Amino acid sequence: MDILEFYKKALTIRFFEEKVDWLFSRGLLGGTTHLCIGQEATAVGVVGALRQDDYIVSTHRGHGHLIAKGADITKIFSELLGKREGYCKGRGGTQHLCVMELNFLGTNGITGGGLPIAAGAALSIKLSGEDRIAVCFFGEGASNQGTFHESLNMASIWNLPILFVCENNMYAMSTRFSDISKFDDVALRAASFGIPSVIIDGMDAGRVFENTKKIAEKIRQGGGPALIEAKTYRFCGHSKSDARLYRTREEEAAWKQKDPLPKMELKLLEVISQGEIEVIKRSIKASVDDAYEVAVAGEDPGVEEALEGAYAQREDLLPQGNI
Amino acid sequence: MPWTKIYSNKEEFEKAAAGSTLRGITYKEAILEATSRMLEQDKSVFVIGEGVDDAGGVFGTTKNLHLKFGKDRVMDSPLAENGITGIAIGAAISGMRPILVHMRVDFLPLTLDQIINHAAKWHYMFGGKLSVPLVVRAIIGRGWGSAAQHSQSLPSLFTNIPGLRVLMPATPYDAKGLLRAAVYDGNPVIIIEHRWLYDHMGHVPEDDYTVPIGKGIVRREGKDATVVGISYMAYEAMRAAEALSKEGIETEVIDPRTVKPLDMGLIIESVKKTGRLVIADTGWKECSVGAEIVARIMEESCGILKAPVVRVNLPETPTPASPALEKAYYPGVDHIISAVKKTIQK
Numbered sequence: 001m002d003i004l005e006f007y008k009k010a011l012t013i014r015f016f017e018e019k020v021d022w023l024f025s026r027g028l029l030g031g032t033t034h035l036c037i038g039q040e041a042t043a044v045g046v047v048g049a050l051r052q053d054d055y056i057v058s059t060h061r062g063h064g065h066l067i068a069k070g071a072d073i074t075k076i077f078s079e080l081l082g083k084r085e086g087y088c089k090g091r092g093g094t095q096h097l098c099v100m101e102l103n104f105l106g107t108n109g110i111t112g113g114g115l116p117i118a119a120g121a122a123l124s125i126k127l128s129g130e131d132r133i134a135v136c137f138f139g140e141g142a143s144n145q146g147t148f149h150e151s152l153n154m155a156s157i158w159n160l161p162i163l164f165v166c167e168n169n170m171y172a173m174s175t176r177f178s179d180i181s182k183f184d185d186v187a188l189r190a191a192s193f194g195i196p197s198v199i200i201d202g203m204d205a206g207r208v209f210e211n212t213k214k215i216a217e218k219i220r221q222g223g224g225p226a227l228i229e230a231k232t233y234r235f236c237g238h239s240k241s242d243a244r245l246y247r248t249r250e251e252e253a254a255w256k257q258k259d260p261l262p263k264m265e266l267k268l269l270e271v272i273s274q275g276e277i278e279v280i281k282r283s284i285k286a287s288v289d290d291a292y293e294v295a296v297a298g299e300d301p302g303v304e305e306a307l308e309g310a311y312a313q314r315e316d317l318l319p320q321g322n323i
Numbered sequence: 324m325p326w327t328k329i330y331s332n333k334e335e336f337e338k339a340a341a342g343s344t345l346r347g348i349t350y351k352e353a354i355l356e357a358t359s360r361m362l363e364q365d366k367s368v369f370v371i372g373e374g375v376d377d378a379g380g381v382f383g384t385t386k387n388l389h390l391k392f393g394k395d396r397v398m399d400s401p402l403a404e405n406g407i408t409g410i411a412i413g414a415a416i417s418g419m420r421p422i423l424v425h426m427r428v429d430f431l432p433l434t435l436d437q438i439i440n441h442a443a444k445w446h447y448m449f450g451g452k453l454s455v456p457l458v459v460r461a462i463i464g465r466g467w468g469s470a471a472q473h474s475q476s477l478p479s480l481f482t483n484i485p486g487l488r489v490l491m492p493a494t495p496y497d498a499k500g501l502l503r504a505a506v507y508d509g510n511p512v513i514i515i516e517h518r519w520l521y522d523h524m525g526h527v528p529e530d531d532y533t534v535p536i537g538k539g540i541v542r543r544e545g546k547d548a549t550v551v552g553i554s555y556m557a558y559e560a561m562r563a564a565e566a567l568s569k570e571g572i573e574t575e576v577i578d579p580r581t582v583k584p585l586d587m588g589l590i591i592e593s594v595k596k597t598g599r600l601v602i603a604d605t606g607w608k609e610c611s612v613g614a615e616i617v618a619r620i621m622e623e624s625c626g627i628l629k630a631p632v633v634r635v636n637l638p639e640t641p642t643p644a645s646p647a648l649e650k651a652y653y654p655g656v657d658h659i660i661s662a663v664k665k666t667i668q669k
Binding site for chain 2: 098108117122
């Protein structure tokens with residue numbers, strides 16, 4: 001694990017999300033968005049332990065996963081701003097970001113919707129005899145969806161190469177997990193499908209990385225599905241209009257003590273100086289600001305583009321010489 | 324063409340085909356043959372669904388395919404319709420061509436999240452970067468006490484959604500050709516098959532071919548009235564047309580074959596000629612495929628009708644179980660005959 005690289009990625013996510021938050025507060029960005037400030041360690045730790053050709057299926061809170069996978073933040077800004085240069089030509093927005101060239105199979109506006117889709121990508125890998133794996137992020141809230149139970153069951157019986165990563169940030173919107181589940185741990189549920197699981201500190205990128213690395217390799221070698229439950233916390237609200245009345249400021253303060261970024265800085269200080277860290281921070285902050293400026297100067301899609309693309313034209317699919 | 328004809332049973336087919344060298348097979352055999360050929364030719368094709376490997380093989384349409392191609396490619400699945408649909412979508416976007424089979428259309432409502440929120444939208448909302456070449460087959464039951472939860476038709480659940488295609492083949496030829504077209508279309512395609520068509524026979528070439536999606540067909544020409552017969556009702560419409568012909572009324576029968584997209588050009592051309600329209604559908608009336616056909620005629624050529632349209636649909640109740648009630652419930656040839664006469668009397 002290259003701690004410096006991880007730190008830079010995590011910092012990019014943090015500054016990106018803070019910029020998005022700021023843009024929203026100024027009315028410069030429309031719609032809604034779900035920020036992952038506080039949860040950066042799960043994104044960089046999990047994705048950093050994967051190969052480039054591994055699939056990722058993300059959630060509504062997916063900017064961090066995508067940035068960790070190596071996406072161009074200018075293109076993410078462009079998509080959020082509804083620009084033609086966006087990853088999805090402005091048709092998807094924050095909840096529908098897909099980057100096929102990174103094997104990133106989309107953020108998703110339907111809670112739990114990505115679980116079977118990730119299992120399907122894993123089935124594809126298995127049927128093709130490849131040694132890739134599929135990784136599915138989901139929140140603890142999604143573990144009450146039927147798709148969670150259906151997908152874990154099928155992943156188990158078919159021994160699919162899939163890693164389920166539960167980012168348990170304790171709240172499904174404003175609903176506390178302990179109010180909607182008899183147990184605090186999602187990992188317990190994996191046991192009923194015969195899927196091994198671990199519960200880890202999701203605020204510690206190093207721990208997330210080491211666990212993911214170990215488990216992902218086992219899956220890659222045919223070990224079948226596994227589940228990681230990372231206990232984490234979003235420092236911001238569920239979405240832009242959330243005043244966080246369902247939790248106390250004391251609880252928030254206690255979690256802020258576990259902020260993954262200062263933790264990484266402490267580790268970094270063993271190899272570089274505080275001054276160098278400040279330089280890195282300034283440079284990444286500037287690159288995020290620059291990315292936004294480039295994106296916002298981009299083109300709005302033409303009105304005719306709204307009506308294009310409901311259907312794929314895939315003449316390439318038909319096998320040759322059979323008709 | 325021989326394969327545009329509709330025959331109900333073996334006797335009818337053999338009588339018509341006497342002296343012909345063209346091969347005849349049933350609707351279910353046509354589906355089995357199309358599936359088997361694609362499994363043979365294309366490693367990315369696989370079949371998944373509850374009971375696809377059972378002894379009956381989904382009423383014969385997947386029979387013994389697991390023995391030939393292995394259980395990895397003809398996969399039995401748990402009772403988890405939404406999950407299986409998601410798995411098929413995930414496989415489709417990562418390079419496979421799944422054919423997902425449901426023994427009853429009634430199980431499709433369990434899959435609507437994955438079909439409507441995901442499959443239908445992915446190509447558009449991801450900027451055209453990935454398509455979802457997913458085929459979902461589902462079968463309309465009828466009779467044997469199928470009743471409310473094993474007999475629904477439900478195309479309108481899907482025809483309302485951009486990004487989807489909905490096919491309702493009525494003949495063995497179309498069943499084979501449209502299934503192949505669906506697998507290689509590149510978009511999510513729902514194929515709704517009527518169980519009562521499964522033993523119908525027809526000419527089916529042994530070679531591979533596709534039937535174009537969005538092209539209807541004139542099953543019988545006539546000048547006095549047009550009947551659009553969807554799925555099994557195409558056959559009932561043919562019987563009605565024969566009976567009406569004996570009374571001197573010549574009915575044009577159109578089988579749209581695919582209900583999304585609809586071949587409105589073909590229907591409008593026919594109605595321009597006849598001025599009268601009856602639509603016979605396997606489902607309910609409100610917001611149905613028939614409703615869409617009428618609306619499109621109003622939008623595109625509202626002056627061509629000489630009489631009000633008459634629609635033949637299921638009554639506005641769920642399907643009853645009792646055979647006595649079922650008899651009263653389902654419209655058929657007689658209803659179509661009356662409907663045609665009604666358009667002519669006006």
